[in-house]
Amino acid sequence: MAKKPVVIGVAGGSGSGKTSVARAIYDHFGDRSILVLEQDFYYKDQSHLPFAERLKTNYDHPLAFDNDLLIEHVHKLLRYEPVDKPVYDYTLHTRSSQVIRVEPKEVIILEGILVLEDERLRNLMDIKVYVDTDPDIRIIRRLIRDIKERGRTFDSVIDQYLSVVRPMHNQFVEPTKRYADVIIPEGGQNVVAIDLMVAKIRTVLEQKSVL
Numbered sequence: 338m339a340k341k342p343v344v345i346g347v348a349g350g351s352g353s354g355k356t357s358v359a360r361a362i363y364d365h366f367g368d369r370s371i372l373v374l375e376q377d378f379y380y381k382d383q384s385h386l387p388f389a390e391r392l393k394t395n396y397d398h399p400l401a402f403d404n405d406l407l408i409e410h411v412h413k414l415l416r417y418e419p420v421d422k423p424v425y426d427y428t429l430h431t432r433s434s435q436v437i438r439v440e441p442k443e444v445i446i447l448e449g450i451l452v453l454e455d456e457r458l459r460n461l462m463d464i465k466v467y468v469d470t471d472p473d474i475r476i477i478r479r480l481i482r483d484i485k486e487r488g489r490t491f492d493s494v495i496d497q498y499l500s501v502v503r504p505m506h507n508q509f510v511e512p513t514k515r516y517a518d519v520i521i522p523e524g525g526q527n528v529v530a531i532d533l534m535v536a537k538i539r540t541v542l543e544q545k546s547v548l
């Protein structure tokens with residue numbers, strides 16, 4: 338069988354701790370063997386739309402994502418070719434004009450609320466993870482993050498959560514838990530789960546003798 342990188346999907350609701358799981362795994366292996374592709378960076382480009390229109394977009398629906406581009410990039414990375422990852426601006430609600438050159442690595446983490454929703458993405462994954470965190474914890478994390486880092490107001494975060502994020506989570510995100518090989522409660526703080534993931538990845542890498 339031809340050698341190819343290992344692909345790990347990390348899904349879960351907004352604020353569940355996907356980023357911290359990806360970061361904890363990344364920190365164990367370092368830049369040499371692992372890269373993270375955030376599905377958020379692959380939101381469809383909306384630079385042609387006026388700002389007011391961009392505010393109306395449902396960012397929690399599967400159609401908000403440019404999965405075609407994400408899949409194309411994963412295929413390239415699987416062939417050990419570099420890709421130009423888009424950069425997303427949460428304040429302007431669109432893709433920025435910049436890209437980040439990502440060099441291929443032996444482990445690819447695909448992280449995002451709906452990475453397990455698209456069958457084409459699931460078929461590319463060797464390990465599928467769902468980060469399962471209670472909704473009260475998720476909304477508290479989201480409030481703090483969106484106000485501090487994404488230029489939002491308290492009222493706008495609450496409105497968006499109740500009208501869009503919560504219903505879309507129940508309709509599209511939560512049901513993808515059934516596709517997961519591993520369900521991690523509480524995200525990156527779950528040291529045991531992270532250690533198990535790291536051990537599994539290490540075994541796969543050792544089999545390929547790349548460590």
Ligand code: CTP
Pocket residue numbers: 349350351352353354355356357375377380396397426427430431448449450479502
């Ligand atoms: N989103 C938004 N405005 C945009 C684009 C996305 O508010 N212009 C929100 C969507 O509502 C979606 C969320 O971004 O729910 C996805 O990011 P999230 O999963 O919360 O962040 P991560 O850091 O990827 O994950 P985690 O909090 O689990 O670490």
